[in-house]
Amino acid sequence: MRYSNFKHLILITTLLFTGYAVAEEDKYSPVREKLETCFACHGQNGASSMGAFPILAGQEFYYMYVQLKDMKKGLRESAVMGPIAASLEKSEMKLMAEFFSKQAWPETNYTVEAEQATAGKRVVGAGQCVACHLGDLRGNSRVPRLANQHPDYLLATMLDFKNGVRKNSPAVATLLKTFSEQELKDVSDYLSSYSE
Ligand code: HEC
Numbered sequence: 001m002r003y004s005n006f007k008h009l010i011l012i013t014t015l016l017f018t019g020y021a022v023a024e025e026d027k028y029s030p031v032r033e034k035l036e037t038c039f040a041c042h043g044q045n046g047a048s049s050m051g052a053f054p055i056l057a058g059q060e061f062y063y064m065y066v067q068l069k070d071m072k073k074g075l076r077e078s079a080v081m082g083p084i085a086a087s088l089e090k091s092e093m094k095l096m097a098e099f100f101s102k103q104a105w106p107e108t109n110y111t112v113e114a115e116q117a118t119a120g121k122r123v124v125g126a127g128q129c130v131a132c133h134l135g136d137l138r139g140n141s142r143v144p145r146l147a148n149q150h151p152d153y154l155l156a157t158m159l160d161f162k163n164g165v166r167k168n169s170p171a172v173a174t175l176l177k178t179f180s181e182q183e184l185k186d187v188s189d190y191l192s193s194y195s196e
């Protein structure tokens with residue numbers, strides 16, 4: 001190859017790559033500013049490090065989109081998220097849910113006492129959680145990932161199902177009502193420390 005041709009090739013390749021990067025970045029530009037407000041509670045890129053705020057980074061796209069719609073409608077009551085979801089258009093919810101689903105799930109390093117792990121495992125078996133949340137408890141599509149989520153959040157939201165605050169999935173609520181608060185605490189700790 002002649003030297004000048006080679007230079008052209010480099011120029012074209014560079015243009016192609018920068019063009020690609022810009023296109024990728026632009027995809028989320030309509031929601032970039034609003035995403036910053038989400039990071040305030042859910043952590044940078046959704047990698048929440050605080051127990052009360054669920055990890056969104058790496059959570060299922062369709063699941064998160066449905067939650068935002070349900071929180072807007074009040075089917076899932078939340079004093080904090082209700083007004084935030086109410087301010088979002090469907091197109092923004094979709095883009096944000098997609099953005100978070102593309103991030104890597106953060107390391108959480110929770111541990112559980114052997115006795116509680118056994119108790120939690122028993123609940124997972126009795127409730128056939130893996131039938132929907134799958135064998136690795138990482139969910140799929142409409143079903144959320146549970147493995148390595150914050151235990152405080154898992155317990156709080158399961159109690160919301162049990163107590164009728166979270167009304168968007170009657171089947172899950174009916175199932176979780178069959179367990180005591182202690183059993184839900186055990187299963188939260190088991191799930192948060194889950195490793196295959
Ligand atoms: C002031 C803190 C705060 C801010 C800001 C915030 N969230 Fe939340 N978010 C929460 C809390 C607390 C929950 C748990 C709510 C509950 O279960 O009642 C939650 C729950 C969620 C859930 C459900 C997760 C799950 O596993 O079910 C999604 C999705 C979500 N938030 C998305 C967002 C998005 C998108 C934004 C930005 C537009 C945002 N949040 C901003 C505090 C916040």
Ligand code: HEC
Pocket residue numbers: 054066067123124126127128129130131132133142143144145146154157158168169171172175187
């Ligand atoms: C029949 C299918 C099914 C079974 C069985 C099931 N789940 Fe779920 N689960 C779901 C679906 C679907 C959702 C999402 C509901 C929604 O949209 O709010 C969910 C949501 C959850 C959430 C909320 C997660 C979050 O991020 O807010 C928790 C916690 C949960 N399930 C725990 C369990 C446990 C523990 C078991 C076993 C004892 C179980 N589930 C069994 C289908 C199931």
